[in-house]
Amino acid sequence: MMIQVIDLHKKFGNLEVLKGIDNNISEQEVVCVIGPSGSGKSTFLRCLNKLEDITSGQVIIDGIDISDPNTNINKVRTELGMVFQQFNLFPHMTVMGNITLAPIKELGISKKEAQENGLKMLDKVGLRDKADVYPSALSGGQQQRVAIARALSMNPKIMLFDEPTSALDPELVGEVLAVMKNLANEGMTMVVVTHEMGFAREVGDRVIFMDEGVIVEENTPEEIFSNPQNERTQAFLSKII
Amino acid sequence: METGLNLDWSIAVNALPFLLTGAKLTIIITVVGLLIGFFIGAITGLARTSSNKLFSGISTVYVEIIRGTPILVQALYLYFGVNQLLQHSAGFKIGSTTAGIIAIAINSGAYISEIVRGSIQSIDKGQVEAGRSLGMSSFKTFIYIVWPQALKRMIPPLGNQFIISLKDTSLFAFISVAELTRQGQMSVSATFAAFEIYTFVALLYLCMTMSISLVLRVVERRLDVN
Ligand SMILES: Nc1ncnc2c1ncn2[C@@H]1O[C@H](COP(=O)(O)OP(=O)(O)OP(=O)(O)O)[C@@H](O)[C@H]1O
Numbered sequence: 001m002m003i004q005v006i007d008l009h010k011k012f013g014n015l016e017v018l019k020g021i022d023n024n025i026s027e028q029e030v031v032c033v034i035g036p037s038g039s040g041k042s043t044f045l046r047c048l049n050k051l052e053d054i055t056s057g058q059v060i061i062d063g064i065d066i067s068d069p070n071t072n073i074n075k076v077r078t079e080l081g082m083v084f085q086q087f088n089l090f091p092h093m094t095v096m097g098n099i100t101l102a103p104i105k106e107l108g109i110s111k112k113e114a115q116e117n118g119l120k121m122l123d124k125v126g127l128r129d130k131a132d133v134y135p136s137a138l139s140g141g142q143q144q145r146v147a148i149a150r151a152l153s154m155n156p157k158i159m160l161f162d163e164p165t166s167a168l169d170p171e172l173v174g175e176v177l178a179v180m181k182n183l184a185n186e187g188m189t190m191v192v193v194t195h196e197m198g199f200a201r202e203v204g205d206r207v208i209f210m211d212e213g214v215i216v217e218e219n220t221p222e223e224i225f226s227n228p229q230n231e232r233t234q235a236f237l238s239k240i241i
Numbered sequence: 242m243e244t245g246l247n248l249d250w251s252i253a254v255n256a257l258p259f260l261l262t263g264a265k266l267t268i269i270i271t272v273v274g275l276l277i278g279f280f281i282g283a284i285t286g287l288a289r290t291s292s293n294k295l296f297s298g299i300s301t302v303y304v305e306i307i308r309g310t311p312i313l314v315q316a317l318y319l320y321f322g323v324n325q326l327l328q329h330s331a332g333f334k335i336g337s338t339t340a341g342i343i344a345i346a347i348n349s350g351a352y353i354s355e356i357v358r359g360s361i362q363s364i365d366k367g368q369v370e371a372g373r374s375l376g377m378s379s380f381k382t383f384i385y386i387v388w389p390q391a392l393k394r395m396i397p398p399l400g401n402q403f404i405i406s407l408k409d410t411s412l413f414a415f416i417s418v419a420e421l422t423r424q425g426q427m428s429v430s431a432t433f434a435a436f437e438i439y440t441f442v443a444l445l446y447l448c449m450t451m452s453i454s455l456v457l458r459v460v461e462r463r464l465d466v467n
């Protein structure tokens with residue numbers, strides 16, 4: 001099991017945002033998380049790499065319990081790539097600088113090796129020729145692809161995506177989804193919070209529907225989209241499809 | 242206008258070497274004071290962004306006290322007040338130039354502290370999350386991601402502060418530091434050519450402040466290439 005989530009609760013002050021999440025995600029699985037705004041999708045994803053402190057319950061990544069305060073979270077995070085809605089590229093560094101920073105500073109590999117590896121990652125996202133430009137010179141879609149390459153440069157076992165295409169102009173969404181689809185085909189374990197139902201249907205192995213801090217329903221994409229069981233799922237899907 | 246004032250610029254020209262020794266001291270006090278001030282400002286500015294209540298509390302008190310009192314009072318306090326204590330208890334005094342340097346350091350430190358804090362806090366927290374999610378420690382994330390971006394944003398307000406501090410050194414004439422203003426006053430009392438000499442004094446200050454502006458504009462442009 002790549003990810004095990006056991007009775008995960010998350011509170012912000014008195015506001016309980018996650019109210020007991022249980023889930024297992026296996027190696028090479030692509031899980032899409034859908035649900036209305038404010039249902040806790042991002043919070044759930046961010047608990048998986050402890051960008052949010054875990055209030056109670058357990059999150060176990062590849063056998064390591066990250067809810068245990070003694071766990072070296074930095075080490076676990078090198079195995080968990082994360083892609084944000086707003087890209088969050090480092091604006092003061094070139095594309096290559098963005099991609100090689102963490103491998104050099106955290107994994108301790110040489111600059112030369114990091115750059116060679118960086119070029120391979122840029123090949124993967126189709127941006128080899130952009131290595132020396134600054135992020136501000138790129139389109140949103142290109143920036144997000146660089147962000148994916150940056151996460152991949154750490155050679156992670158799992159990739160987390162939080163609405164990776166929501167900040168993009170519609171015509172730029174496809175190029176990012178294509179990169180993600182390739183990753184899935186290569187066997188990457190992926191957790192994707194998304195509003196792209198087409199992507200979930202085509203690439204997802206499983207779809208989780210969240211509402212008000214709980215998993216209301218989960219199933220294969222075919223089942224959940226054509227035959228949703230819970231009425232909240234039905235209501236949500238009828239609104240967006 | 243027969244009874245008009247006859248300006249004699251040669252007096253000012255003759256006084257120029259004397260004025261320049263003052264300008265030199267002005268520059269020394271400003272540069273050394275600001276170097277120390279930047280160090281103080283960086284540390285206390287950082288402390289104010291930290292979650293450690295003691296560090297941020299001490300820094301806040303420091304900033305409030307310094308910002309709430311005039312620099313002239315701070316200089317008088319150091320040179321006459323603190324020196325009185327020192328002489329009684331330790332048998333020595335701080336020299337006037339040293340007092341001036343300390344006053345600039347402590348005073349600019351408080352303002353730089355605010356500049357540093359504001360710049361750091363203006364960096365989007367997504368930057369930190371990106372660094373942390375790659376597995377970098379909070380320290381490395383700060384050093385490689387937050388600080389370089391914050392530094393760039395600090396440059397215009399820092400330039401402003403450097404110019405203010407340079408001009409503030411003129412107040413040290415009150416504690417008999419032989420800086421530019423004081424040298425000007427002495428020349429005037431020896432020659433009575435107030436208009437000519439103070440014109441020169443003002444022009445010398447203008448040269449120095451414009452040099453600061455120029456250097457900072459170049460630095461800013463360098464960084465802006467990115
Ligand atoms: N740092 C925070 N402090 C306080 N409340 C928060 C914080 N982050 C999220 N919340 C609250 O937690 C709830 C769930 O937020 P979350 O971002 O996980 O929702 P989401 O499902 O990702 O929504 P969206 O589709 O809009 O991104 C919301 O009510 C939100 O206001």
Ligand SMILES: [Mg+2]
Nearest residue numbers: 041042043163
């Ligand atoms: Mg969200």
